[in-house]
Amino acid sequence: MKIEVYNQKGEVLEEIEAPQNIFAVAFNNDLVYQVHKSLLSNQRKPLAFTKDRSEVRGGGKKPWAQKGTGRARHGSIRSPIWKGGGVTFGPRQKEENLGKKVNKKMKKASVKIVLSQKLKDKEIRIIDKFEPKEIKTKEIFNILKQIFKTDITKSILVLLDNKEQTLKRVFKNIPKVETLNVSDVNILTLLNNKFVMFSKDALATLEKQLA
Structure with missing residues (x-):
C-alpha cells in the first residue's frame, strides 16, 4: 500500500511505499482491547x-x-x-x-494494528518536512489547513521527531491538535484522535522503533 507525501502547500509531492511491518498488520480486536484497558487502568x-x-x-x-x-x-x-x-x-x-500488565511486544503490536486501520480509513497524513518561515501558530495552522482542508476541524495527533520538538509549543495553541514525541506513541492517543500526521523523518524513527 502507498502513502501520499504532502508539501507545506498541501500538494502531493510523491507516493511512498508504506512500511509493511507497520501499516499492513491484520486487525486484532482482542489485543487492542486488552492493551487499551491496561493503559486506562494504569492511569487510575x-x-x-x-x-x-x-x-x-x-x-x-x-x-x-x-x-x-x-x-x-x-x-x-x-x-x-x-x-x-x-x-x-x-x-x-x-x-x-488497579494496574494491569501487558508486555512491550503487545504494546508495539497494538500500535501497528491501529496505524494499519487508520491507513485503511485514510486517516494518516505525511508531510515531507516541517519548515515554517517562522515558528508561529499562524504559520503552522496554515500548513495544517492546506493539508487537511475541511478536516481541519477534526482532532489531529501530530507525531514529532526529536529534531521537531521546538514546534510543540506552537501546536499547543491550535484547537483539537495534540502533539506527541514519536517515541512515546501509544494506542490511547491514537484512538483519541481522528487523524495522525507525521513527517518523513518521524516515520523513519517510528519504523525503527516498532521493528
Missing part, C-alpha cells in the same frame, strides 16, 4: 481509603459495664457495628493495585 489512582477499628480515633473506654445493664455487651464504640466505627473489608488505597 485509587482514592478511597477506609479505617479499620484500630485506626479510628477514640473508643478506648468501654461504653457500659459488661453485665447488669440489660443491654448487649460492647467493648468499644469504634467497633464496625457502631455508627462512626471502623469499616470491615473497606477499600484500602495502599493495598489496592
Whole structure:
C-alpha cells in the first residue's frame, strides 16, 4: 500500500511505499482491547481509603459495664457495628493495585494494528518536512489547513521527531491538535484522535522503533 507525501502547500509531492511491518498488520480486536484497558487502568489512582477499628480515633473506654445493664455487651464504640466505627473489608488505597500488565511486544503490536486501520480509513497524513518561515501558530495552522482542508476541524495527533520538538509549543495553541514525541506513541492517543500526521523523518524513527 502507498502513502501520499504532502508539501507545506498541501500538494502531493510523491507516493511512498508504506512500511509493511507497520501499516499492513491484520486487525486484532482482542489485543487492542486488552492493551487499551491496561493503559486506562494504569492511569487510575485509587482514592478511597477506609479505617479499620484500630485506626479510628477514640473508643478506648468501654461504653457500659459488661453485665447488669440489660443491654448487649460492647467493648468499644469504634467497633464496625457502631455508627462512626471502623469499616470491615473497606477499600484500602495502599493495598489496592488497579494496574494491569501487558508486555512491550503487545504494546508495539497494538500500535501497528491501529496505524494499519487508520491507513485503511485514510486517516494518516505525511508531510515531507516541517519548515515554517517562522515558528508561529499562524504559520503552522496554515500548513495544517492546506493539508487537511475541511478536516481541519477534526482532532489531529501530530507525531514529532526529536529534531521537531521546538514546534510543540506552537501546536499547543491550535484547537483539537495534540502533539506527541514519536517515541512515546501509544494506542490511547491514537484512538483519541481522528487523524495522525507525521513527517518523513518521524516515520523513519517510528519504523525503527516498532521493528
